[in-house]
Amino acid sequence: ADAEAGKAKAVVCAACHGGEGKAMIPGYPHLAGQSAQYTAKQLRAFRDGQRQDPVMAPMAKPLSDADIENLAAWYASLKP
């Protein structure tokens, strides 16, 4: 996975999850340092509707498998 590409892709995510993966909005999860495997699994679940959330569905929908791996690698690389 390419964490740098993930960083670029994460610009839209930063609005809620913070530029460094620390959520700006209470109730939204911190992602910094989270296990890449877990984050990727959740993004796939949001994308495929296996996990439902009205905010995350449209965010995850357009993501490719590579985008997902890169995003997960980027967040895992951040200091929690």
Added chain:
Amino acid sequence: ADAEAGKAKAVVCAACHGGEGKAMIPGYPHLAGQSAQYTAKQLRAFRDGQRQDPVMAPMAKPLSDADIENLAAWYASLKP
């Protein structure tokens, strides 16, 4: 919420999520420092089946609302 009561309740969770909320098993989420509101929301979703996971369903099923608030407070209190 009572984080100490949450700590006692979290003994069974530690097997996968770690005694200090750092997951022992790749692919399982770190919970240390996670937003209490988010953790509680996910536990309720697992308990009520709104979010499905074969491992978490039986874990969350027996939890009371108070248990959930206490567990969420406990994990939020841990250093990520």
